[in-house]
Amino acid sequence: MLPALLGILVLAPIYWTVVPAEARRAVFAAASLAILGLWDMRLLAFVLAVTGGLWWLMRSAAEATDARRARVLATAGVAGFVVLFSWNKLAANGSGLLPSQGGLVFLGVSYIALKGIAALVESTRETYGPVAFADVLGWMAFLPTYPAGPIEPFEHFRPQAPTFDRARVLGGLQRVLFGLVKALVVGHALGEWSAAIIAEPGPHSRSVLLLGLYANTLRVYFDFSGYSDIAIGLAAVFGWTIQENFDNPLVQRNLVQLWQHWHMTLTNWLRLYLFIPTTRALMRRRWGHRVAAAGGQIAAMTSCGLWHGYTLGFAFWGFLQAIGLIWVGVFARDLGRRLPLGLVQWWRSHPVAHALSILLTFNAFALSLIFCVTDIEHGWRYLARLLVG
């Protein structure tokens, strides 16, 4: 990874000094595609084919004279992305399906699928107007976000025209370096330490088991946010601004706020394309708003779990997130209405209550993450040993 990253950064001075401003979008897209082709020509063909299909569907859905035809086209495209995503996930699970598919991990098919689905839905909503193939290609093939996002929305990316800004370029370089240290040094060290404890909890005390879960949580955070920093920094070096992905998520006072600050572009995607449509569809069917919101959370967060990995552990982890979000958004709110207003306001404003809320939220999230790194049975055994000895 490091040599590839250095190779890309070395190109930045040429990009800024030789390439005319009006050609930078096209040159960046061409360079992204060339790097893909150098990695594996099949990846290049894959991206061109997926982008071509997506662009045709976006254009056809936007130009459709009746809404039903637009919905049919978009639904077909969404189904195609779900199949593509599932195929990729099953291969990643080591099912033996297409072992030559490893390069798609580099490409980040999970992210491509979410970007494509969003673009199709927005096309039926007439968000974009006419779309040019070059714009869609530049967006889908955008190199900095290949392996780990963020999920840059098309409407945010399309109007950008890279212009040189010394402070932004230097800030980008600093961000890349910061991200490398977070992901490859801190995250890696925490991962090495916690993985051994989680794999073999037997010889360890309960306090070490708890520290193992904390280290695992911090590992996921440093690893994931580090890669986001690298992507955002690399984009900035070449004059692009892409959306932020993490904003101190582990010091939030409830699970709703944690998810509003954790992998924010994914949370936003889930809210826009799963939670709100599901909840409102259930409300229109005369489900009460509490039950509808619970249904929306379960649909969104279980999908979130499966998006991270096609295993029962990830699905269960997503379901646990939904339960936590339902607690905060529905039951705790109902409870709050029955309590004296003064007590509710004390809980919201007192520093001790604030610290306690952060501690509870962090612990709930850390405990749930065990199901992302091991199977459900082992996860329960680990938690049982931690909580009851």
Added chain:
Amino acid sequence: MPIDEPALDAAVRDYLERELRIATADVGPDTRLVTSGLIDSVALVRLATILEERFAIVVPDRDIVVDNFDTLRLIRAYVARQAGR
């Protein structure tokens, strides 16, 4: 169609106070409701439904975003636009 702004403000404040237990004395026209964390996604969907029922407007799913609901001023502007359709 002009909207009854005092009635709209009262409906939003009533929702914040009664259902979310938020003291609205300090909530001004430009107080951030969503980006400050006062209102989350569940509450936002509920607020959209209340506004649909009270002001006879349609709030499409795609409109339930920060840009339309982050402040009282934005909510007023949004409801006025939808009422004019």
